Amino acid sequence: MARPTDYRQEYAEQARKLCLLGFTDKQLAVFFGVNESTINRWKQKYPEFCKSIKSGKVIADAQVVESLFNRATGIEVTEVEVRDDGKKKVKRVTKKHIPPDPTAQIFWLKNRQPELWREKSTVANEVKIETSPISSIFEQSK
Known part of the structure; x- marks a missing residue:
């Protein structure tokens, strides 16, 4: 018999807000007191949870991109x-x-x-193999 899930419907909104702050899946797992694999299972089993995480991350990433663009220009x-x-x-x-x-x-x-x-780092390696006088003696005796 499988253990009942700890997932609650309000986790979707909490996860979205945390992702807006830059949380990763690993940090979400710590917040919810579960393993990261549990977060991944919840994303598969509860579409609203997955959608909320993606939504929060997209918005947070867009804000960072805008800030970087403003700094660059x-x-x-x-x-x-x-x-x-x-x-x-x-x-x-x-x-x-x-x-x-x-x-x-x-x-x-x-x-x-x-x-x-x-x-770009270009590394030129040249290897020159020379035979020693001793090795040439062995070659001649064959």
């Missing part, structure tokens, strides 16, 4: 500062340009166009 940001001098509140709005980040550009290019931007 530069971005305009608006900062709002509110100061209270005791008599009145003063609101100051400032637009700032954050320049492109070369490290983000390199990362982007190496991963998006590896055939053009990958650092």
Whole structure:
């Protein structure tokens, strides 16, 4: 007789929210107090659980991609500062340009166009095999 499942319907929404925070399947397993293999079984047995995990991961990945893109290309940001001098509140709005980040550009290019931007290491090995005078004596005696 098989043990009843620990899965509950509310796990689907909890898993989605955790995946939005970047959780992996292994981290989900720790959160739910089960093995990673159990998470994989739940994904197969409960389509809503699988769908919620995929949904959370897709959204989280898209946010990271957008952030990386903004770092690589530069971005305009608006900062709002509110100061209270005791008599009145003063609101100051400032637009700032954050320049492109070369490290983000390199990362982007190496991963998006590896055939053009990958650092290629070429190693040339030359092996010269010479016969020793002793080996040539043995060859002659055969």
